[in-house]
Amino acid sequence: xxxxxxxxxxxxxxxxxxxxxxxxxxxxxxxxxxxxxxxxxxxxxxxxxxxxxxxxxxxxxxxxxxxxxxxxxxxxxxxxxxxxxxxxxxxxxxxxxxxxxxxxxxxxxxxxxxxxxxxxxxxxxxxxxxxxxxxxxxxxxxxxxxxxxxxxxxxxxxxxxxxxxxxxxxxxxxxxxxxxxxxxxxxxxxxxxxxxxxxxxxxxxxxxxxxxxxxxxxxxxxxxxxxxxxxxxxxxxxxxxxxxxxxxxxxxxxxxxx
Amino acid sequence: xxxxxxxxxxxxxxxxxxxxxxxxxxxxxxxxxxxxxxxxxxxxxxxxxxxxxxxxxxxxxxxxxxxxxxxxxxxxxxxxxxxxxxxxxxxxxxxxxxxxxxxxxxxxxxxxxxxxxxxxxxxxxxxxxxxxxxxxxxxxxxxxxxxxxxxxxxxxxxxxxxxxxxxxxxxxxxxxxxxxxxxxxxxxxxxxxxxxxxxxxxxxxxxxxxxxxxxxxxxxxxxxxxxxxxxxxxxxxxxxxxxxxxxxxxxxxxxxxxxxxxxxxxxxxxxxxxxxxxxxxxxxxxxxxxxxxxxxxxxxxxxxxxxxxxxxxxxxxxxxxxxxxxxxxxxxxxxxxxxxxxxxxxxxxxxxxxxxxxxxxxx
Numbered sequence: 001x002x003x004x005x006x007x008x009x010x011x012x013x014x015x016x017x018x019x020x021x022x023x024x025x026x027x028x029x030x031x032x033x034x035x036x037x038x039x040x041x042x043x044x045x046x047x048x049x050x051x052x053x054x055x056x057x058x059x060x061x062x063x064x065x066x067x068x069x070x071x072x073x074x075x076x077x078x079x080x081x082x083x084x085x086x087x088x089x090x091x092x093x094x095x096x097x098x099x100x101x102x103x104x105x106x107x108x109x110x111x112x113x114x115x116x117x118x119x120x121x122x123x124x125x126x127x128x129x130x131x132x133x134x135x136x137x138x139x140x141x142x143x144x145x146x147x148x149x150x151x152x153x154x155x156x157x158x159x160x161x162x163x164x165x166x167x168x169x170x171x172x173x174x175x176x177x178x179x180x181x182x183x184x185x186x187x188x189x190x191x192x193x194x195x196x197x198x199x200x201x202x203x204x205x206x207x208x209x210x211x212x213x214x215x216x217x218x219x220x221x222x223x224x225x226x227x228x229x230x231x232x233x234x235x236x237x238x239x240x241x242x243x244x245x246x247x248x249x250x251x252x253x254x255x256x257x258x
Numbered sequence: 259x260x261x262x263x264x265x266x267x268x269x270x271x272x273x274x275x276x277x278x279x280x281x282x283x284x285x286x287x288x289x290x291x292x293x294x295x296x297x298x299x300x301x302x303x304x305x306x307x308x309x310x311x312x313x314x315x316x317x318x319x320x321x322x323x324x325x326x327x328x329x330x331x332x333x334x335x336x337x338x339x340x341x342x343x344x345x346x347x348x349x350x351x352x353x354x355x356x357x358x359x360x361x362x363x364x365x366x367x368x369x370x371x372x373x374x375x376x377x378x379x380x381x382x383x384x385x386x387x388x389x390x391x392x393x394x395x396x397x398x399x400x401x402x403x404x405x406x407x408x409x410x411x412x413x414x415x416x417x418x419x420x421x422x423x424x425x426x427x428x429x430x431x432x433x434x435x436x437x438x439x440x441x442x443x444x445x446x447x448x449x450x451x452x453x454x455x456x457x458x459x460x461x462x463x464x465x466x467x468x469x470x471x472x473x474x475x476x477x478x479x480x481x482x483x484x485x486x487x488x489x490x491x492x493x494x495x496x497x498x499x500x501x502x503x504x505x506x507x508x509x510x511x512x513x514x515x516x517x518x519x520x521x522x523x524x525x526x527x528x529x530x531x532x533x534x535x536x537x538x539x540x541x542x543x544x545x546x547x548x549x550x551x552x553x554x555x556x557x558x559x560x561x562x563x564x565x566x567x568x569x570x571x572x573x574x575x576x577x578x579x580x581x582x583x584x585x586x587x588x589x590x591x592x593x594x595x596x597x598x599x600x601x602x603x604x605x606x607x608x609x610x611x612x613x614x615x616x617x618x619x620x621x
Contacts, residue, residue: 081603084535084564084616088603092528092621108467118618119486119498120526129486133471133503136532137385138478145474145482152470154463205602207620210576213555216523217576217597217604217620243525243620 124247271303343422363419367392404495
């Protein structure tokens with residue numbers, strides 16, 4: 001089994017930009033490393049791969065277009081509005097959309113602290129419900145449950161029921177890095193004290209399809225900004241249809257196809 | 259609903275080996291029959307008789323209760339009460355009260371959910387913060403049927419005073435009480451299922467996940483980990499159900515094909531509230547909007563308030579759609595669904611008995 005160097009994601013995984021600085025490689029070694037790179041970025045979620053696939057409409061949010069194992073991602077909406085507005089801010093959809101491609105490729109996923117999963121929506125996004133475990137009400141044991149899941153599940157989405165202490169958050173992040181799982185945190189109102197590897201912030205959102213009684217909700221256009229550390233330090237602005245017409249997701253501007 | 263007098267003999271509720279309790283209870287029934295020939299034995303220790311006729315004859319329910327109590331007490335300790343429907347009447351007997359006609363729902367409201375005799379339902383409701391029959395009854399019926407199944411819906415009708423009796427109070431079906439919390443032995447089952455390759459073939463990934471989930475079940479109890487199954491239905495709460503991890507079924511998830519008239523087309527809401535949130539929908543005069551008997555909105559939605567929060571401006575809406583095919587049936591409470599957009603947010607509302615709820619959110 002491949003053993004990753006602890007606490008240090010391999011720098012060349014996501015960027016096929018060439019050899020790391022300070023190392024001269026001959027052509028043969030270059031090709032070998034390219035082949036290795038291709039193997040790693042192959043959209044198969046075996047535990048050997050360093051990345052997990054992400055659905056193409058979301059790819060632009062991630063360096064290298066895929067989810068790097070061992071990283072923590074925080075998803076949030078605008079920091080305002082009523083409780084009902086926050087539930088509706090799109091972060092649940094973004095979190096579910098992150099799981100879709102990896103789930104379809106065989107990864108196991110878990111949702112911790114989401115008591116009201118809309119399972120039909122999860123299915124429409126492409127999540128395989130047979131490999132989705134839901135821990136609706138972990139209550140005080142949320143951190144312990146999350147830690148256990150990180151040990152065995154590729155993607156763990158955490159909706160912390162209580163504000164986490166900094167040390168606790170850091171322990172979970174370190175555990176995800178060590179076990180090479182992806183931890184997605186949807187902190188909502190309680191917050192998340194540890195700066196994540198990547199933060200996805202939902203900006204604007206607009207619904208189409210409903211009018212004054214006629215029609216049906218058809219799709220939601222939203223902007224998502226990704227900011228992160230290291231290679232992801234530059235903010236990436238992205239536009240999405242989430243959900244898109246008929247369920248699922250699509251990339252595109254507000255004038256894009258349905 | 260029948261108005262019933264119930265006689266409850268607390269010492270005779272359990273049969274004893276030599277049958278003495280049953281023989282005493284038979285004498286109680288005989289004594290009560292002196293006032294009314296239509297005495298029904300509900301179960302050992304509890305019998306009922308229709309209240310209306312005898313009450314007229316003996317000058318009211320008060321005097322009737324007095325006479326029945328005296329007759330029964332001559333044989334064994336007895337509690338007597340009157341209410342609409344057997345379920346409420348048994349509770350009325352325990353308190354020795356006469357519940358006024360039509361007052362069943364109010365009488366039942368403060369009782370704990372546990373009196374319905376459905377421990378799994380009570381536990382689930384407790385975790386949702388609902389502890390009394392009144393709280394349970396306040397939930398919209400269309401939502402309850404989807405979330406809590408037909409037993410839950412029967413309990414919901416009883417809790418709201420709309421039905422007099424649970425499925426079978428007389429003879430608890432064999433097997434219902436056999437499943438305790440501890441017997442499920444979930445962790446081992448889940449672990450075994452994981453190792454035997456739940457989905458096509460043994461895989462390292464599946465085994466690893468199975469072990470992690472088993473560990474979480476040890477931590478939180480077997481109900482702590484659930485998995486979703488899709489099923490046919492109209493409302494979002496009906497279209498999927500959660501089963502405990504250890505009880506999951508080995509079948510691929512396919513959305514069952516319709517037709518489900520009234521089902522709202524995709525996309526589906528990503529959040530289906532386990533307990534619907536109270537909502538208020540008003541027109542530009544601040545008047546509550548509702549749905550008419552013909553299934554039309556009575557006003558133009560202008561502002562929406564959720565859980566008594568600030569009122570948000572309604573920017574678009576779609577619907578209403580009747581929530582089930584028995585919309586016109588008189589035995590069924592009318593309910594309808596409405597999609598409401600407030601700026602960037604969108605919710606699926608349910609209206610029933612003139613009250614609005616946020617059943618799901620396009621989160």
